[in-house]
Amino acid sequence: MSTAPLQSQLLSSGWTFKQGNRSSDSEYLPANNVPTEVHLDLFSNGKISDPFKDLNELSSRWIAEESWTYRTSFKLANQNGNPSATTALVLEGLDTFASVYLNGTRILQSDNMFIEHRVDISDAVKQADTTEEFVLEIEFESARQKGLELVEEHSEHRFIVHQTEVSRGPVRKTQYHWGWDWGPLLLGCGPWKPIRLETFSKRIEDLWVEYKFNPDLTQVTGEIFAKVDGSGKITAELSSTRDGQVVLRCTDFQQASGHPAGTLRTTFSLEHPDLWWPRGYGLPSLYKLSATLTSAESPESAVHQVSKVVGFRKVELIQEPDSDGTSFYFRVNNVDIFSGGSCWIPADSFLSRLTDADYHSWIQKAAEGNQAMVRVWGGGIYESDAFYNTADELGVLIWQDFAFACANYPTYKSFLESVEVEARQNVRRLRNHPSLIIWAGNNEDYQIVERYGLEYNYTEDKDPQSWLKTNFPARYIYEYLLPKIVEEETKGVPYHPSSPFGNGTSTVLVPDSTVGDCHQWNLWHGTMEPYQRLPSMGGRFVSEFGMEAYPHLDTLEKCITNEEDRYPGSMAMDFRNKAIGHERRLVSYVAENFRLRYDLPGFTHLTQVMQADALTWAYKSWRRDWGAPGRRKNGGILVWQLNDCWHTMSWAVVDYLKTPKPGYYAIKRELRPVTVNVQRKTRDWTVRPADKLWHRDTSHIDMRNIWGEVEFDCWVASSKTRILKGEVAVRYISVKSGKEVLEGSVHEIEIAANGTTDVIKGKKVATLDGKDPKTPFQPSSADPFVIHVTLTIDGEHVGSDISWPDPIKYLSFPERGVKVSYLEDGKKAHVTAQKPVKGFVFSEKEGMILSDNGFDVVPGETKEVSLAGDGDLTDLKWRYVEISLADRH
Known part of the structure; x- marks a missing residue:
């Protein structure tokens, strides 16, 4: 008898759902195709209003308190007439506490949203008539209520959570569903990933490759593994995705010693492989790894075929002592990589409606913004395959947190068992993506340790079993279980206990600038430092920092539907911004720097310009600290955050509708392969008039230093791996008149490879008429000016930068003579x-x-803006700071 190939049947349509469990008398309603979620199904049936609009989130909170049941029916032929065939029900993801019933018999209980389940239903199929209809039901319990029960049940543990209520602590569900300081509380449930039936006699369960390089990376050697369910012969091919050429063909698979039965492997060697490079450092070359399973009965026919895309690269996390402490940066293919980019949260509160095209668009947005790295935050999910596939294709590095965030998690037996399955499944799924270059244990859980004084002796206590007996037992997860799983399941990918983490030192409450990665939240949060102080607030790797801004008006109008609510500070607007204290913080930062306008168009614009300014200060300053080999003071900058999960005002630089804010473009400019920067020494105007800023004591800051006496630096940053020759031109342009107030200069320079090059350091210039400190200072006698620099390489304009006399609010802006020409x-x-x-x-x-x-625009310079896709630039309103008229065309 020939062996039939594997057959797969999606159970996507014909679903219904109801409130309550299977035995409730609630009416079944039509559900969307699976994958789906209860909020979406209720909305489709007109039972709730759109939770993303106005205050509707509040009117759907009740959903989290209820249980819900999903049901469908299907027919299945009797295993193609093969009594030895296996039929499996595959449930890729159930959110979260789910009981699965087939024809009234419970076949599965799940308590983890991140786990895939395979249930063998062969016996039920064999006993059924070929025309029998199977009924599949899934009961979902309230995650909130179940979480509260688990907290009470495990009173031996001290549950502490930040951002949300304590019920999320023991629940293996994406944590942001409980709400966060950028997202709504929409705690739902449902079959959030596909469900399918598989019928097979033999199948390839998994396929992966492990490899290593010789020192000069001209040869890669390793092993190809195939995990087979059943017996058969494996043939594997490796081909270039560029031209389809087959570079390897392997047939000699043997049982892999030290691995479970059915794990086969073969060795390979590849000369001069095309390496996978991060964006900006080379081509992200990829290979297609294909495996075919045949049986002895049908050696010419494929029983099952699988393929995946792989890439060959060498990754190192460099943590070495240096003059600034201990370095923290990545080296890929023996080249130091500056990891400028952003942090990623789930792109929707309702994950099931995200498509492969959405993920491709988001990662492409990061890549087009010159971002080399995206960090997947621990309060979200292990993302869709499409997310990582796109990162592989575009050369975007991925920092992946395990799914823990801002809590003191328990370690009772069933919790640890579930976490281990979750971790192993997801590490295995993602292990051959060349873009994924680090696993981190969690997001900010060591902050809980610091803030609440939990037991943690990093230096002396190295016994994992003892950690389980402390009031911080999750150390066992982060410093023993997860690194063990990463080491066993994947090769060549570093593990980091947490983000942030500084080798057991404090890096959260008081960011440590000498070791590990840090989250710099004394901007916005904490001490709310002026963003002009960011140059001295960096670290070895800044994996979080950020500044809020409004999205564009088009986005706001889609979520605030009542015209009377469209003003800053309305109930609907304040409700939508989840950041604690945002009313004070956002207005404070705007008012500290700009003349405050509080109409919606004006305030929106000012928040956006303010955010872009803050991010510019950070990226240009900390990228400068990339330095040179052996002096990598800063290894990377990841803004919080790239994206939003709904329409809101937040730290995102691209809003929910994928519309960039000006901050996105600020990052894009600062992360160009080669960029020129200018920065003046700041004078702190934020102290109050009673302080010495306003006094005549020359040992302190004088207002003349803000208006007319300037000390500045100019430098060039390059990610190019070769030395370049360039020319930097410096101009001093009056804010009042637009004329050049000082003689400029031109500098011929040699631009260091993969580092920063100082052009001007500590230069002092002035335009004041009276420089004698005894001369009374009058702002009207000064001529405040911008410093404008341009970089030219081989006669081509590469980039420019501008330094303004902060604060902008002290300046006057008579008519600017702005002209916009459309082509x-x-x-x-x-x-x-x-x-x-x-x-x-x-x-x-x-x-x-x-x-x-x-x-920004200066006289003599033309800024060109092009539009891709639909639309017309002439349809867009535009404005600038202190514009003399309202919205312009």
């Missing part, structure tokens, strides 16, 4: 000005992709 039927615009312009912003709309936005 190519509105697909391109040229922006010029007769006087320096601060924060020119096109008010973008959903679906319109601009090449640049949120920039």
Whole structure:
């Protein structure tokens, strides 16, 4: 008898759902196709209003308190007439406490959203008539109520959680569903991933490769593994995705010693492989690894075929002593990599409606923004395959947190068992993505240790079993279980206990600038430092920091539907911004730097320009600290955050509708492969008039230092791996008149490879008429100016930068002489000005992709903006700081 190939049947349609358990008398309603979630199904049936609009989130909170049941029916032929065939029900993800019934018999209980289940239902199929209809039911308990029960049941543990209530602590469900300081509380349930039936006699359960390089990376050797359910012969091929050429063909698979039965392996060697490189450092070359399983009965016919894309790269996390402490940066293929990028949260509160195209669009957005790394935050999920596939294709590095965030997690037996299955499944699923270059144990859980004084002796206590007996037992998860799993299941990927973590030292409450990665939240949170102080607030790797801003008006109008609510500070607007104290913090940062406008268009614009300014200060300053080999003071910068999970005001630089804020473009400019920067020494105007800023004592700051006496630096940062020759031009341009007030300079420079090069350091210039400190200072006698620098390489304009006399609010902006010329039927615009312009912003709309936005303009310079996709630039309003008229065209 020939062996039939594996057959797969999606159970996506025909689902219904109801409130309550299977025995409740509630009416079944039609559900969306699976994958789906209860909020979406209730909305589709008109039972709730859109939770993303206005205050509707509040009216759907009751859903979290209820249990829900999903049901469908299906027919299945009797295993193709093969009595030895296996039929499995595969449930890729159930959210979260789920009991699964087939024809009234419970066949599965699940308590972990992140686990895939395979249930053998062969016996039920064999006993059924070929025309019999099977009934599949899934009961979902309330995650909140179940969490509260578990907290009470495990009174031996001290449950502490930040951001949300304690019920999330013992529940293996994505943590942001409990709400966060950027997202709504929409605690739902449902079959959030696909469900399918598989019928097979033999199958390839898993396929992966382990490898290593010779010292100069000209040869890669390793092993190809195939985990087979059943017996048969494996043939594997490795081919280039670039041209399809087969570079390896392997047939000699043997049982892998030290592995479970059915794990086969063969060795390989590949000369001069095409390496996978991070974006900006080379091509992200990929190979397709294919495996075919045949049986002795049908040696010419494939029983099962699987394939996956792999890439060959060498990854190292460099933590070595240096003059600044201990380094923290990545080295890929023996090249030091500056990891500029962003942090990622789930892209929707309702995960089941995200598509592969959504993920591709998001990662492409990061790549087009010159971002080399995206960090998957621990309060979210292990993302879709499409997310990592796109990162592989585009060369975007992925920092992956395990799914723990901001809590003191328990370690009772069933919890640890569930976590181990979760971790092993997801490490195995993701292990051959070349983009994934680090696993981190959690997000900010060591902050709980510091803040609450939990037991933690990093230096002396190295016994994992003893950690389980402390009031911080999760150390066992982060410093024993997870690193053990990473080491056993994947090769060549570093593990880091937490983000942040500094080798057992404090890096959260008081960020440590000498070791490990840090989260710098004394911007916005904490001491709310002025962002002009960011140059001295960096670290070895800043894996979180950020500044809030409003999204564009087009996005706000889609979620705030009542015109009377469309003003800053309305109940609907304040409710939507989940950040604690945002009313004070956001207004404070805007008012500290700009003349405050509190109409919605004006305030929106100012928040966006302010965010872009803050991010510019951070990225240009900390990238400068990339330095040179052996002096990598800063190894990376990841803004919190790239994206949103709903329409809101937050730290995101791209909003829920994928519309970038000006901050996105600020990062894009600062992470260009080669960029020039200028930065003046700041004078702290934020102290109060009673302090010495306003006094005549020359040992302290004088207002003349803000207006007319300037000390500044200029440098070039490059990620190119070769030395370049360039020319930097420096101009000093009056804010008042637009004329050059000092003689400029031109500097021929040699730009260091993969590092930073100082062009000017500590230069002092002035435009004051009276420089004698005894001379009374009058702002009207000063001529405040911007410093504008441009970089040219081989006659080509590479980039420019500008330094303003902060704070902007002290400056006057009479008519700027701004001109916007439209070309190519509105697909391109040229922006010029007769006087320096601060924060020119096109008010973008959903679906319109601009090449640049949120920039400054100086006389003699033309800013070009092009539009991709649908739309017309002439349809967009624009404004700049202190514009003399309202919205312009």
